[in-house]
Amino acid sequence: MATPHVLALPFPAQGHVIPLMQLSHRLVENGIEVTFVNTELNHALVLDAMPADGSGRSLDGIHLVAVPDGLAEGDDRKDLGKLVDGMSRHMPGYLEELVGRTEASGGTKISWLVADEAMGWAFEVAKKLGIRAAAFWPGSAAFLDITLRIPQMIQVTASSTRKETSQFAPGMPPLHTSKLPWNHAGAPEGQPAIFQLVTQNNEAKDLAEVILCNSFRDAEPGAFKLYPGILPIGPLFADHQLQKPVGQFLPEDTGVRGIRQFHRVQPAAVRGACAGAGARWPALPVGGAARLRHWPEQSVARRVQGPCRRQGHDRELVPPAAGTYVPRHTCSVVRTAYRHRAVLPSIGQVLAHRAVACFVSHCGWNSTLEGVRNAVPFLCWPYFTDQFQNESYICNVWRTGLAVAPGPDGVVTKEQLSGKVERVLGDDGIRERVIALKDAACRSIAEGGSSHDNFKKFVELVKLKE
Template sequence: MAKGHILVLPFPAQGHVTPFMELSHRLVDHGFEVTFVNTEVDHSRVLGALQPAGSAAVLGGIHLASIPDGLADDDDRKDLGKLVEACSRHMPGHLERLVTQMEETGRPKVNWLVGDVAMGSSFEVAKKLGIRVASFWTASAACLAIMLNVSKLIEEGLINDDGWAERDETFQLAPGMPALQTSRMPWMDATGTPVGQPAMLELIARFPTLNSLAEVVVCNSFEEAEVGAFKLYPEILPIGPLVADRELKKPVGHFLPEDDRGVKWLDARPDRSVVYVAFGSMAIFDPRQFQELAEGLELAGRPFLWVVRPDFTPGLSKEWLAEFHQRVAGRGMIVSWCSQQQVLVHRAVACFVSHCGWNSTMEGVRNGVPFLCWPYFADQFMDRSYITDVWRTGLAVSPNTDGIVTNEELRSKVEQVLGDGDIRGRARVLMDASRRCITGSGSSCENFNKFVNLLISE
């Protein structure tokens, strides 16, 4: 008999679904029944990416469910303001109906909601239904700390009520935390423009209230990585870096089918020789920046594995891309998606050119891979600050006055990262610390056990 029935609710974005799926696998391993709730659109993506492997068989006991997100079929779900507003307004009601329907069909009563802080409006529904609430934050603890202090930042005049920087300066929320420019807040893009407003900032302003509805807040991090943040907020329990299973075989809710050619291609490469390039699920490059990046990889003269989503660069010349493929044939491999964890654990990977999303950051850290940071928006700038200034396990690219990272800049920084033994050494030290945390009496392991004990308590 299951220890209890847990409803899991991520924000509808790949970077949120993945860690929630990893957490869900761990909870199933501990004897819980888990129902994973995606939006209908993301549910279809996850099922589509699982084919032809088959959905239920490979999910290892996780039940998949879906609810509408409140948007029309042709709405742009990369418009964060529109997505946040629709989810906050419509999904709580749909979630309530889902819980009722599940119980009417004989499913066990839901004991807990493990929900995304960004879906906090559903916490109120859970409370109404007598369901206990745990909050799971998928980014860094430092990022959550910034979100919880928005009102303070407004009072101090660092930002205004609309989320724009009032003063161009660098600040540090607490000792040991990464320094952050006021134009690089977690709700801004690379130009310092707030994204998804006003819905995004309205949601963030409610974070302290919504978080107070949860009996516990856990996050995908570890103590040694964010000493300052956990000292500032000791009630946040780090349980990471999360992995679904040690063999990295369990599906983690990818929206695109994995191309396993990338991992097979790595098998034929020497140890620590390959530059791995991936920018997550949201970044969009214009054709000029794409070409500079491609030519930079070519100039570097190193083997590279590059993930290029189908929607990564609208308008790119197919002829140009075909010529590039010919020039780098045998040395470069381009795939549309892959199992990033399997790539980063591979002995052939020498460095990671990354957008610095938190999942990618933790995956790189756990495998001791040096970074070349190329953040796109949101919390990625803070993650870059951790990598380059706090942990010192990588470098960052510098755009020119036109905002373009040139091919020569990329070539030069790749060579610097690959040639820096101190960076490699610090990356290995942080890797060892992360692995100690999730085994035996490690801090993340003990925190996870505390979390499990709470979930089975009356």
């Protein structure tokens, strides 16, 4: 019997590439061949970030390939509206050509497509080519729930004369109508295209045989009860040692070099800050890095994407492409853009270190799961799409952290940051709940756990001959 061959297609963003690459490693471990499809730009970044060990375009059975994204060379790919429009119109043809080239070259016939749910057009390509398909959702089940309930949400917001908070089911994170994800997805002029893409994806997902989700049942019982067809298989990670490449767009130190400076720090002495891949801090004013440097505790700044620059108005600062870890009673945001290619430890390595006591996070789902998996309490600082809902999970449902609150001028002060960190660290209840949530996550992926069993079912489905 031929080895099953899966085509993995993420949405072209760092937070989507990493979890699908983690899933791809797991599939390879179970005897499944994987071809991982990035856009040409992201493909180049991934190859450039990989260790120069001669491994070429293959990572232990994962073959890296690229297709164009449909945009011109000078187009702004951070404009989500323009990006999703270009992909939807051009990438279906490119993907179909890729499948044809792969099979014409004598390679193993592609039997399955595992595509990001945000790439709904890909399921139509799979149906056309007779390829079985699974949708992969890299975020929370609650966020998927809210996208599937767009008609209801439109009714709620249209019928309400005031801003209000909605909660779909017990155990789900309450969300204010002003924080709906499509209201925080980039420039206003691009949001109609994004909204249209979401609604199209909701229809196309029905072409997939299964929806896999990078979450676990005990973290979101209410969401999984609403949609029992969504299979949680997380928290995903490539390997316990955090050594396998997972599609990072920037080089990472997978050894001890980048993390060694923590070894001299007392346990729980470092307050960790992470703005995430491609993130910006809208509440951080120009010059805000200087304010952060006055934190009275040892701190750590996580690298982010894009050079330091003003965005839109005077109160927005885009952090640099790479940060640096400074265990010296300071928090630095250091100007090291892509051209500098700084090598840093992964956020997983940082959060796993005994020196880290608190995680100042943008609340991206990948970072949230890393914090959960390492039992680190949160100080939440969201700004984009699902991050507000993840913040609500952390603060209102799991109660494993607190959130910053900008003042009337939109600035989060150093006094508030410092005070909130101390409140988080001084709360024994938060510490107990953080440990309990980590234990639940570990049980889910252990032998007999719900995520473990769901993943096994999917592997069996992929290996099943039609």
